[in-house]
Amino acid sequence: MYRERAAVGIPAAVRWVSVSSVAGPVRVLPDGCLDLLWSSRAGLLVAGPDRVAQVSWSAPGERWIGLRLPPGVGPAVFGVPAEEVRDRRVPxxxxxxxxxxxxxxxxxxAIDPGGARCAADWSDAGATILEEVARARLRAGGGPDPLGAHVAARLAAGATVAATAAEVGLGARALHRRSRALFGYGPKTLARILRMRRALELARRGVPLAEVAARSGYADQAHLTRDVRELTGVPPTRLLTSPPD
Incomplete structure (x- = not known):
């Protein structure tokens, strides 16, 4: 079981819940985000921004509650540069x-380990707490750096790194330095990840892969396939047969 919906009071953040029905691998695709997580097995965790897909093993009945923070917001919540938790799951x-x-x-x-709550009750209660904690941290810290949302939005829309740097008034080195702190990696890596996410979204709507490649800025379908495989470990056709992460 997996479901998600928009978080309250944190623009573009998403609250989600997952319950594993069977043991098996779980592939989490990179997205430029940091997550605040609660696991019935591991407790409260921070999932840093990944450069490539992370594959973990789920246990039957394992419960997860998460708050996915959009690119650039996580550092203001957790109080550390994103690159310090890159590719990591940290208590x-x-x-x-x-x-x-x-x-x-x-x-x-809130989750009532005795089992009296129904699934919707415990997940909603836990997700609400994660939201409250994140909102309080954002208020205390003065909010996220607005540069993060601006840069991520421009790159997600297909703008080049050079054009984005010029638009925000930063040189290439300064933008790279700020991006590592905000996103965990440089703007070229973020742009590549966001382009892949955009392409997969189009493909899941039924757009043919050749057209997906053209509309997403790839040279051709072979370029799309190669890039997706490098970032996720599997070709796009494999991902399209599985539910989105």
Missing amino acids: LADLWGRAAVEPAERIRA
């Missing part, structure tokens, strides 16, 4: 110390 306590204890206890109480 929240490693970043916040004792400040992570209170939200962990609230979630443990």
